[in-house]
Amino acid sequence: MSKDTGFYSIIDYTVDGFDTQREFVEAFAEIMERWVRFHPGYRSARFHVSTDGTRVYNIVRWASEADYRHFVETSDTDGRMAAISGALESLSGTAEPRMSGIPTYTVVREIGPGPQHLDS
Secondary structure, three states: OOOOOOEEEEEEEEEOOHHHHHHHHHHHHHHHHHHHOOOOOEEEEEEEEOOOOOEEEEEEEEOOHHHHHHHHHHOOHHHHHHHHHHHHHHOOOOEEEOOOOOOEEEOOOOOOOOOOOOOO
């Protein structure tokens, strides 16, 4: 399996139910489309929702840390943050961020599919 050398921002929120999850994903998908997806090095944004209705993860993939840093330095951060605040205020329920510090990561190891190894 090829090694993923991408750079990720993982955004984690606690929400108060399935409706809020759905609204959150719609609002943040719009933010990604309007404010992020056209920047060089942007690869994708995946939204994961917990099956119990309490969490939403937004995993944003960049080609490299340098691309992410360039985005941070050159994008309209004030406008994007205002859009995020507005999106959170528009939810019918509540959403609270669970990140501490800068939520950025690199992949250090991945285990892909393959044959079962039997210990002798």
